[in-house]
Amino acid sequence: DTGVSQNPRHKITKRGQNVTFRCDPISEHNRLYWYRQTLGQGPEFLTYFQNEAQLEKSRLLSDRFSAERPKGSFSTLEIQRTEQGDSAMYLCASSPPRDRSTDTQYFGPGTRLTVL
Amino acid sequence: AQKVTQAQTEISVVEKEDVTLDCVYETRDTTYYLFWYKQPPSGELVFLIRRNSFDEQNEISGRYSWNFQKSTSSFNFTITASQVVDSAVYFCALRRNSGGSNYKLTFGKGTLLTVNP
Numbered sequence: 001d002t003g004v005s006q007n008p009r010h011k012i013t014k015r016g017q018n019v020t021f022r023c024d025p026i027s028e029h030n031r032l033y034w035y036r037q038t039l040g041q042g043p044e045f046l047t048y049f050q051n052e053a054q055l056e057k058s059r060l061l062s063d064r065f066s067a068e069r070p071k072g073s074f075s076t077l078e079i080q081r082t083e084q085g086d087s088a089m090y091l092c093a094s095s096p097p098r099d100r101s102t103d104t105q106y107f108g109p110g111t112r113l114t115v116l
Numbered sequence: 117a118q119k120v121t122q123a124q125t126e127i128s129v130v131e132k133e134d135v136t137l138d139c140v141y142e143t144r145d146t147t148y149y150l151f152w153y154k155q156p157p158s159g160e161l162v163f164l165i166r167r168n169s170f171d172e173q174n175e176i177s178g179r180y181s182w183n184f185q186k187s188t189s190s191f192n193f194t195i196t197a198s199q200v201v202d203s204a205v206y207f208c209a210l211r212r213n214s215g216g217s218n219y220k221l222t223f224g225k226g227t228l229l230t231v232n233p
Protein backbone atom coordinates (compact mmCIF):
# COMPACT_ATOMS: atom_id res chain seq x y z
CA ASP A 1 0.00 0.00 0.00
CA THR A 2 1.16 3.51 -0.68
CA GLY A 3 0.84 5.86 2.23
CA VAL A 4 -1.30 8.92 2.71
CA SER A 5 -0.41 11.61 0.21
CA GLN A 6 -1.01 15.34 0.46
CA ASN A 7 -0.73 18.11 -2.09
CA PRO A 8 0.73 20.60 -2.25
CA ARG A 9 3.55 20.07 0.24
CA HIS A 10 4.10 23.79 0.61
CA LYS A 11 1.84 26.74 -0.05
CA ILE A 12 2.67 30.42 0.31
CA THR A 13 -0.20 32.82 -0.07
CA LYS A 14 -1.10 36.40 0.66
CA ARG A 15 -3.54 37.32 3.38
CA GLY A 16 -7.08 37.29 2.08
CA GLN A 17 -6.55 34.65 -0.60
CA ASN A 18 -8.29 31.29 -0.67
CA VAL A 19 -6.31 28.05 -0.57
CA THR A 20 -7.25 24.41 -1.05
CA PHE A 21 -5.35 21.34 0.06
CA ARG A 22 -5.88 17.76 -1.05
CA CYS A 23 -5.45 14.50 0.84
CA ASP A 24 -5.47 11.02 -0.67
CA PRO A 25 -5.83 8.37 2.04
CA ILE A 26 -4.49 4.86 2.01
CA SER A 27 -6.74 2.80 -0.27
CA GLU A 28 -9.58 1.05 1.53
CA HIS A 29 -9.27 3.37 4.53
CA ASN A 30 -12.78 4.64 5.04
CA ARG A 31 -11.93 7.08 7.82
CA LEU A 32 -10.08 10.33 7.25
CA TYR A 33 -8.92 13.06 9.63
CA TRP A 34 -7.50 16.55 9.36
CA TYR A 35 -5.20 18.02 12.02
CA ARG A 36 -3.38 21.31 12.30
CA GLN A 37 0.07 21.69 13.80
CA THR A 38 1.64 25.01 14.71
CA LEU A 39 5.30 25.51 15.55
CA GLY A 40 6.35 23.80 18.75
CA GLN A 41 2.97 22.19 19.32
CA GLY A 42 1.44 18.79 18.78
CA PRO A 43 -1.19 18.27 16.10
CA GLU A 44 -4.70 19.42 16.97
CA PHE A 45 -7.80 17.73 15.61
CA LEU A 46 -9.84 19.65 13.03
CA THR A 47 -12.35 17.27 11.48
CA TYR A 48 -13.23 13.64 10.82
CA PHE A 49 -14.89 11.80 7.94
CA GLN A 50 -16.29 8.32 7.86
CA ASN A 51 -16.72 7.54 4.20
CA GLU A 52 -18.22 10.73 2.75
CA ALA A 53 -19.90 11.86 5.96
CA GLN A 54 -18.26 14.58 8.02
CA LEU A 55 -19.00 13.43 11.56
CA GLU A 56 -17.26 16.05 13.64
CA LYS A 57 -15.77 19.49 13.30
CA SER A 58 -13.56 21.03 15.95
CA ARG A 59 -14.23 24.51 17.28
CA LEU A 60 -10.86 25.33 15.73
CA LEU A 61 -12.52 25.05 12.33
CA SER A 62 -13.97 28.50 11.85
CA ASP A 63 -16.52 29.44 9.19
CA ARG A 64 -13.67 30.18 6.81
CA PHE A 65 -12.68 26.53 6.79
CA SER A 66 -14.53 23.84 4.89
CA ALA A 67 -13.65 20.22 4.29
CA GLU A 68 -15.19 17.75 1.88
CA ARG A 69 -14.88 14.14 0.95
CA PRO A 70 -17.39 13.84 -1.88
CA LYS A 71 -16.94 10.21 -2.89
CA GLY A 72 -15.50 8.84 0.30
CA SER A 73 -12.02 8.74 -1.20
CA PHE A 74 -9.85 11.86 -1.34
CA SER A 75 -10.61 14.92 0.76
CA THR A 76 -10.09 18.64 0.32
CA LEU A 77 -9.63 21.32 2.95
CA GLU A 78 -10.33 24.87 1.85
CA ILE A 79 -9.49 28.01 3.77
CA GLN A 80 -11.17 31.18 2.59
CA ARG A 81 -9.83 34.70 3.23
CA THR A 82 -6.66 33.39 4.80
CA GLU A 83 -5.21 35.14 7.84
CA GLN A 84 -1.66 35.09 9.14
CA GLY A 85 -2.85 32.97 12.07
CA ASP A 86 -3.72 30.21 9.61
CA SER A 87 -0.02 29.61 8.98
CA ALA A 88 0.60 26.05 10.11
CA MET A 89 1.20 22.50 8.96
CA TYR A 90 -2.02 20.80 7.93
CA LEU A 91 -1.85 17.07 8.42
CA CYS A 92 -4.16 14.43 7.01
CA ALA A 93 -4.49 10.92 8.42
CA SER A 94 -6.51 7.86 7.53
CA SER A 95 -7.48 4.64 9.24
CA PRO A 96 -9.23 1.45 8.15
CA PRO A 97 -12.74 0.36 9.17
CA ARG A 98 -12.73 0.03 12.93
CA ASP A 99 -11.07 -3.07 14.19
CA ARG A 100 -9.17 -3.37 17.42
CA SER A 101 -6.04 -4.66 15.85
CA THR A 102 -5.78 -2.04 13.13
CA ASP A 103 -7.38 1.07 14.60
CA THR A 104 -4.42 3.31 14.06
CA GLN A 105 -4.21 6.61 12.21
CA TYR A 106 -1.54 6.87 9.53
CA PHE A 107 -0.42 10.35 8.64
CA GLY A 108 0.59 12.01 5.41
CA PRO A 109 3.57 14.35 5.00
CA GLY A 110 1.46 17.45 5.57
CA THR A 111 0.94 20.73 3.74
CA ARG A 112 2.86 23.64 5.17
CA LEU A 113 0.90 26.87 4.73
CA THR A 114 2.52 30.27 5.05
CA VAL A 115 0.28 33.32 4.94
CA LEU A 116 2.13 36.56 4.24
CA ALA B 117 -11.16 16.09 29.20
CA GLN B 118 -8.13 14.39 27.75
CA LYS B 119 -4.66 15.76 28.29
CA VAL B 120 -1.15 14.59 27.46
CA THR B 121 1.93 16.14 29.01
CA GLN B 122 5.44 15.71 27.69
CA ALA B 123 7.48 17.70 30.15
CA GLN B 124 10.75 17.34 28.30
CA THR B 125 10.83 19.92 25.54
CA GLU B 126 14.27 19.00 24.25
CA ILE B 127 16.77 16.25 24.98
CA SER B 128 20.28 16.01 23.59
CA VAL B 129 22.37 12.85 23.87
CA VAL B 130 25.48 11.40 22.36
CA GLU B 131 25.20 8.42 20.06
CA LYS B 132 24.92 5.05 21.83
CA GLU B 133 23.46 6.56 24.98
CA ASP B 134 20.10 5.31 26.23
CA VAL B 135 17.37 7.91 26.44
CA THR B 136 13.87 7.89 27.96
CA LEU B 137 11.08 10.15 26.80
CA ASP B 138 8.37 10.79 29.37
CA CYS B 139 4.64 10.92 28.77
CA VAL B 140 1.97 11.54 31.40
CA TYR B 141 -1.70 11.55 30.50
CA GLU B 142 -5.01 12.51 32.08
CA THR B 143 -8.35 10.96 31.30
CA ARG B 144 -11.55 10.07 33.12
CA ASP B 145 -12.11 7.07 30.88
CA THR B 146 -11.43 3.59 32.20
CA THR B 147 -10.39 2.31 28.79
CA TYR B 148 -8.36 4.18 26.22
CA TYR B 149 -5.48 3.89 23.78
CA LEU B 150 -2.01 5.42 23.95
CA PHE B 151 0.28 6.03 21.01
CA TRP B 152 3.76 7.20 20.18
CA TYR B 153 4.59 8.88 16.89
CA LYS B 154 7.92 10.06 15.49
CA GLN B 155 8.17 13.23 13.39
CA PRO B 156 11.51 13.53 11.57
CA PRO B 157 12.53 16.82 9.94
CA SER B 158 10.61 15.84 6.79
CA GLY B 159 7.42 16.43 8.78
CA GLU B 160 5.54 13.16 8.35
CA LEU B 161 4.26 11.58 11.57
CA VAL B 162 5.40 7.99 11.73
CA PHE B 163 3.42 5.56 13.88
CA LEU B 164 5.53 3.68 16.42
CA ILE B 165 3.22 1.91 18.84
CA ARG B 166 -0.35 1.63 20.08
CA ARG B 167 -1.15 0.39 23.59
CA ASN B 168 -4.54 -0.53 25.04
CA SER B 169 -5.20 0.61 28.58
CA PHE B 170 -6.22 -2.88 29.64
CA ASP B 171 -2.89 -4.34 28.56
CA GLU B 172 -0.14 -3.19 30.91
CA GLN B 173 2.56 -5.44 29.54
CA ASN B 174 5.64 -3.57 28.53
CA GLU B 175 6.75 -3.92 24.96
CA ILE B 176 10.11 -4.11 23.25
CA SER B 177 10.77 -3.68 19.56
CA GLY B 178 14.42 -3.73 18.66
CA ARG B 179 16.07 -0.75 20.33
CA TYR B 180 12.69 0.68 21.36
CA SER B 181 10.82 -0.18 24.53
CA TRP B 182 7.73 1.21 26.20
CA ASN B 183 6.83 1.22 29.88
CA PHE B 184 3.11 1.62 30.59
CA GLN B 185 2.21 2.34 34.23
CA LYS B 186 -1.51 2.81 34.66
CA SER B 187 -1.07 3.61 38.38
CA THR B 188 0.96 6.72 37.56
CA SER B 189 -0.75 7.47 34.21
CA SER B 190 2.54 7.26 32.38
CA PHE B 191 3.60 5.74 29.09
CA ASN B 192 7.35 6.27 28.75
CA PHE B 193 9.45 5.47 25.71
CA THR B 194 13.08 4.34 25.88
CA ILE B 195 15.55 4.20 23.03
CA THR B 196 18.53 1.99 23.75
CA ALA B 197 21.88 2.71 22.12
CA SER B 198 20.56 5.80 20.35
CA GLN B 199 21.60 6.58 16.79
CA VAL B 200 21.76 9.81 14.81
CA VAL B 201 18.77 8.63 12.76
CA ASP B 202 16.69 8.69 15.94
CA SER B 203 16.85 12.48 15.93
CA ALA B 204 13.26 13.70 15.60
CA VAL B 205 10.33 15.09 17.54
CA TYR B 206 8.46 12.37 19.39
CA PHE B 207 4.79 12.71 20.26
CA CYS B 208 2.71 10.83 22.75
CA ALA B 209 -1.03 10.72 22.07
CA LEU B 210 -4.21 9.54 23.75
CA ARG B 211 -7.53 8.36 22.28
CA ARG B 212 -10.76 7.34 23.94
CA ASN B 213 -11.96 3.78 23.51
CA SER B 214 -15.64 4.64 23.59
CA GLY B 215 -17.99 7.54 24.03
CA GLY B 216 -18.04 10.79 22.10
CA SER B 217 -15.13 11.72 19.85
CA ASN B 218 -13.54 8.33 20.37
CA TYR B 219 -11.50 8.64 17.20
CA LYS B 220 -9.56 11.84 17.59
CA LEU B 221 -6.07 11.82 18.97
CA THR B 222 -5.03 14.21 21.72
CA PHE B 223 -1.32 14.90 21.40
CA GLY B 224 1.31 16.20 23.78
CA LYS B 225 3.57 19.03 22.70
CA GLY B 226 6.33 16.66 21.74
CA THR B 227 9.94 16.13 22.75
CA LEU B 228 12.73 17.09 20.37
CA LEU B 229 15.44 14.46 20.57
CA THR B 230 18.84 15.27 19.14
CA VAL B 231 21.38 12.48 18.92
CA ASN B 232 24.87 13.78 18.32
CA PRO B 233 27.60 11.66 16.70
